[in-house]
Amino acid sequence: MRYFVLLCTALLLFSCERKPAVDLAPGPAQIVRLSDSEIKGLDPQKISDLSSLRVAADQFEGLTRLDARGGAEPGLASGWQIAPDGLTWTFDLRDDLRFSDGKTFDASLFPALLQRLHAPETAAPAKALFGNILAVEAADGNSVTIRLASPDPSLPALLAHPAMAAIPLHRIRHAGDIWTSDRPMITSGPYRLIAWKLNDHARLERNPEWAGGEAPTATIIWKPMDDSLSALRLFLSGGADVAADYPASRHQWLIQNHPDIAHSVPYLGSYYFAFNTRVAPFDDARVRTALSMAVERAWIADQVIAIGNIPAWGLLPPGLAGSAMVRPVWADWTREQRLQKARALLAEAGHGPDNPLRFEIRFNSSAEHRRVSVALAAMWKPLGVEASLFNSEAALHFAALRRHEFTLARSGWIADLPTAENFLLVHQQANGAGNYSGYANADFDRMLAQAIAEPDPQQRQKLMRQAEAQLIADMPILPLYFYVTRSLVAERIGGWEDNISNVHPSRTLRIRP
Numbered sequence: 001m002r003y004f005v006l007l008c009t010a011l012l013l014f015s016c017e018r019k020p021a022v023d024l025a026p027g028p029a030q031i032v033r034l035s036d037s038e039i040k041g042l043d044p045q046k047i048s049d050l051s052s053l054r055v056a057a058d059q060f061e062g063l064t065r066l067d068a069r070g071g072a073e074p075g076l077a078s079g080w081q082i083a084p085d086g087l088t089w090t091f092d093l094r095d096d097l098r099f100s101d102g103k104t105f106d107a108s109l110f111p112a113l114l115q116r117l118h119a120p121e122t123a124a125p126a127k128a129l130f131g132n133i134l135a136v137e138a139a140d141g142n143s144v145t146i147r148l149a150s151p152d153p154s155l156p157a158l159l160a161h162p163a164m165a166a167i168p169l170h171r172i173r174h175a176g177d178i179w180t181s182d183r184p185m186i187t188s189g190p191y192r193l194i195a196w197k198l199n200d201h202a203r204l205e206r207n208p209e210w211a212g213g214e215a216p217t218a219t220i221i222w223k224p225m226d227d228s229l230s231a232l233r234l235f236l237s238g239g240a241d242v243a244a245d246y247p248a249s250r251h252q253w254l255i256q257n258h259p260d261i262a263h264s265v266p267y268l269g270s271y272y273f274a275f276n277t278r279v280a281p282f283d284d285a286r287v288r289t290a291l292s293m294a295v296e297r298a299w300i301a302d303q304v305i306a307i308g309n310i311p312a313w314g315l316l317p318p319g320l321a322g323s324a325m326v327r328p329v330w331a332d333w334t335r336e337q338r339l340q341k342a343r344a345l346l347a348e349a350g351h352g353p354d355n356p357l358r359f360e361i362r363f364n365s366s367a368e369h370r371r372v373s374v375a376l377a378a379m380w381k382p383l384g385v386e387a388s389l390f391n392s393e394a395a396l397h398f399a400a401l402r403r404h405e406f407t408l409a410r411s412g413w414i415a416d417l418p419t420a421e422n423f424l425l426v427h428q429q430a431n432g433a434g435n436y437s438g439y440a441n442a443d444f445d446r447m448l449a450q451a452i453a454e455p456d457p458q459q460r461q462k463l464m465r466q467a468e469a470q471l472i473a474d475m476p477i478l479p480l481y482f483y484v485t486r487s488l489v490a491e492r493i494g495g496w497e498d499n500i501s502n503v504h505p506s507r508t509l510r511i512r513p
Contacts, residue, residue, distance in 0.1 A: 024201055026241050029218040031493065031509055034231045034243040038199055038224040042180035044162035045117055048125035051244075053162055055222055058204055058506045060165035061189040061211070063091045063110070063144060064156045068508035070418065070501030072156035076166060076188070076211055077144070086151030086455030091144045098209040099168050100184065100192045107138035112169055126163040129416055151455035154419045165189070190215035190507040199224060204506070212507070216495075220506045235261075235488045242496075242504070243488035248368075251307045251486065261488050264308035265498040266318050269414035269483030270423065271309075273361070273376070276407055277476050278438040281357060286349045288475040290342035293330055294379050301481040304371050312479040314472050315413075315427075319500045320420050322461055326468050342383055351384075358386045363410035364397035372480065373410070402433040411436055414483065418501050420464035424448050427471055439476035 026032045035051040044056040057066070065075035074080075077091035098104050114136045117124045132152055137145040146155070158164075166188035171179045179186070184205070185193040190212060191204035204220040225231035228245045235243045236258075246254065246262070254262035275282035282288055297311035310318060314326030330338055351357040361377060363369040370391065377387040387408075392400070401409055415422040425431065428448060429440045444467055451463035472479070485502040494510040 024221055024223065025239060026490070026492070027219075028511065030221060031217050031219070031242070031506065031511065032221045032223060032240045033506070034223050034225045034235065034240045036224075036228065036231075036244045037226050039196070039202060039222070042185065042193065042196075043177070044165050044167060045113075045122055045124045045126070047162070051222075051224065055193075055202060055204075056162035056165070057160075057189070058191045058220060059185065059187040059189045059193060059207075060162050060167060062159050062161070062165040063093075064160045065189075066157070066160045066501070066503045066505060068495055068497040068499075068504065070497075070499035070503040072154075072160050075160065080156070084455075086153070087148045089146045089148070089155055091146070093142050093144065094211050097166075097188075097211055099166070099170075099186050099188055100207040100209050101168070101171075101186045102209060103168065103170055103186075105166065105170075106141035107144045108141065109138075109166055109169065110144045110164075111136045111138055113164055113167065116169070117163060124163060126161060126416075129158060129161065130164065150452050151460075153455075153457045153460065154417055157417055157419075190505075191220055215507050216510050217506065232488065235490070240488075241490045241493050242509075246486050246488055248305070248307045248486070254488075260491055263487040263489060263496075263498055264484050265487075265502070266310055266500055267414070267483040267485045267502055268317055268320075268418055268500055269412065270312060270315050270317060270479060271412045271481050271483060272312070272315070273478040273480070274401065274406075274409050274411040274436040275476055275478065276404060276409075276436075276438060277440075278404060279407075281349070281351070281359060282407065284349045285474055286345040287351070287357065288478075290345040290349075290383065291380060291385070292328075292475055292478055293338040293342040293345075294383055295376065295478065295480070296335070296379055297480055300372060300375055304375050305368065305481065307486065308484050309481040310484075312481050315423050315468055315477070315479060316420055316464075317482045317500065320418065320423070322465055326465065326472050328472060339382055346383060346385075353384060356384050356386055358388075359407040360388050360390050361408050361410075362390050362392075362397065362400065362406045364394040365391050369410050401436045404433075404436075404438060408478075409436065411477070412483075420461065420468070421448070421452055424464065424467055424471070427476065437476035439471070439474065441470065441474055444470045444474070 037051045039055055040049045040052045041047045044060050061075045063075055063077040064072045067073045076097055078094050080089055080091045082089055093107055116122055117127055132149050134149050135147045139145055168186040171186050187207055190207055190210045192207045194205045195203040202222040206215045206218055228247045231243045232246045234240050275288050277283055301309040301311045313328055313331050361373045363373050373389050380387055400406055413423055413426055427435055427439050428445055447467035451460055451467055454460040454463055489496045492512050494512045495508045
């Protein structure tokens with residue numbers, strides 16, 4: 001009996017000494033965010049997936065950072081000046097900059113960051129984004145000078161990318177790649193990683209040395225949820241404050257039942273199909289234009305997709321195209337007018353009842369892509385067009401596009417930065433295999449080069465729109481709609497601003513009283 005009592009006492013003491021379970025629920029000083037995948041890495045120069053970049057942006061800050069609306073604002077720099085030619089930018093640093101371990105740093109860090117970014121051993125996926133930067137110089141400890149090959153009004157947004165954020169090179173030189181194993185991790189942004197349990201959660205707490213002061217919320221929990229339906233259920237049960245996605249099939253239900261928490265917002269992405277312009281029948285612009293005329297874009301966006309997408313006649317999403325988006329003159333014709341003109345164009349190109357237009361629509365496996373492909377084939381039947389369907393998994397699909405082994409194929413573009421050139425450069429002749437359609441127009445290339453060389457933002461945008469208008473007139477691609485992002489945001493969260501870049505840094509969010 002005495003042994004039994006001692007054993008029970010020991011077990012009781014042991015249970016009292018065990019660490020309490022980590023609280024992963026929303027709380028008065030804790031925001032829980034659901035990402036759509038697990039973090040792939042912690043070194044901001046070695047990651048490219050969205051989930052990892054979002055966590056990195058919470059922890060690391062560069063000369064600039066992105067605000068709640070996705071716009072660039074001063075970060076570790078207090079401001080900047082631009083030379084008249086747009087090729088030289090000077091950033092003035094804030095005073096007494098420190099990493100979270102208390103180690104100070106100055107302007108000399110930033111040339112070393114670019115050097116590490118370009119080093120072969122870093123294998124930085126974002127390296128190409130910074131190809132326009134010729135040099136980063138530290139004239140003194142308080143200012144950083146950046147020299148460009150061509151003007152770039154979007155440089156502040158580029159420098160907000162985590163790949164050029166301040167990282168602790170003093171620790172990296174000593175520890176190598178294992179520096180990301182430190183807990184807490186050494187950071188320069190509003191938060192620092194305290195714990196990371198693979199496929200479970202990452203816990204961030206305030207960085208006491210952050211140049212921006214005290215982050216508004218003490219703790220941020222990131223939880224991976226690759227099943228958007230499970231994420232929706234957890235969110236609705238009160239287990240999360242923010243979800244990065246929800247099922248498209250639940251969009252209408254959410255709008256009807258929870259309109260205050262569901263956010264469907266235009267995104268920096270265009271959905272289109274690419275014509276292979278290298279070979280018949282789509283080496284003929286009349287054929288490409290005829291098919292485009294017969295497509296009911298609004299019906300595809302509203303009925304086939306039905307999650308708030310905006311129909312597209314051009315390439316540039318709203319917000320990048322200026323006050324009005326590019327639209328062909330026939331976009332406002334009636335369907336019968338468009339079909340009549342389309343038949344005439346096909347007849348001019350030699351296609352009709354005696355020589356029907358036949359081709360294959362290729363798409364990567366997805367219910368959405370299949371529905372759109374079926375809809376396109378049906379819309380072209382009144383023209384006597386016979387379109388068959390072929391689908392394959394994504395890796396095979398895009399490998400075929402790079403090898404130009406297709407006639408008409410599902411494609412699209414989601415931009416790295418909110419700039420027009422990020423979309424238009426894809427279709428430049430010099431883009432090689434990445435220019436899936438094989439579009440080759442010297443006038444388009446010249447317009448785009450002129451736009452990129454223009455330092456004045458308004459004139460630059462005007463030239464970009466001219467280049468886009470030329471692209472759409474030639475119709476090497478078939479634009480259908482612009483992407484949207486879907487998010488869930490609890491009513492207790494303040495500071496959330498819908499924006500085209502889908503940027504929502506944790507430091508901009510607040511817990512309402």
